[in-house]
Amino acid sequence: MKKGNLVLAAVCAVLGVGVIAMASGYPKAADYGTGVPGPGLWPIVISIVLLACTAILIFRTLRMDPEKNTKIELWTTGTRRVYLTMAILAVYLFALPFLGFIIATFVLELIFIQWFAKKNPVITVVISAAITMVVYCAFRFLLNVPVHTFGIFTI
Secondary structure, eight states, X not given: OHHHHHHHHHHHHHHHHHHHHHHTTSOOHHHHTSSOOOXXXXXXXXXXXXXXXXXXXXXXXXXXXXXXXXXXXXXXHHHHHHHHHHHHHHHHHHHHHHHHHXXXXXXXXXXXXXXXXXXXXXXXXXXXXXXXXXXXXXXXXXXXOOOOOSGGGOO
């Protein structure tokens, strides 16, 4: 478990530093002249939280009692669901530029709500559409972040 925790901490640290470096190059609030935070604000904030959690994980792992250092099972029913979820998210990331935010996110939410919650399909469609539009409007109008709306289906 110690080795797994330290590998995870290293991956999270690299990811956090990488996102901060990338998001630092995004336009700032002053560039818009509207007082609205720029698109780099939340990625940087989330990355700082990720780095803080990484430091806590490293600290707790190094202080871990030997009897708690158990073997981690990498292939169980639960982990298979996690791997499949990560694969679906990877497909979503690759489909995003082609399908656009609205279509790709709507489909992702349909899949996840049906898979995890097993709701009535009509309710799933309504919830997916509502969440997609709330997130779209938050990015587009509150955070002033341009969103690639419909991808290849843009008229």
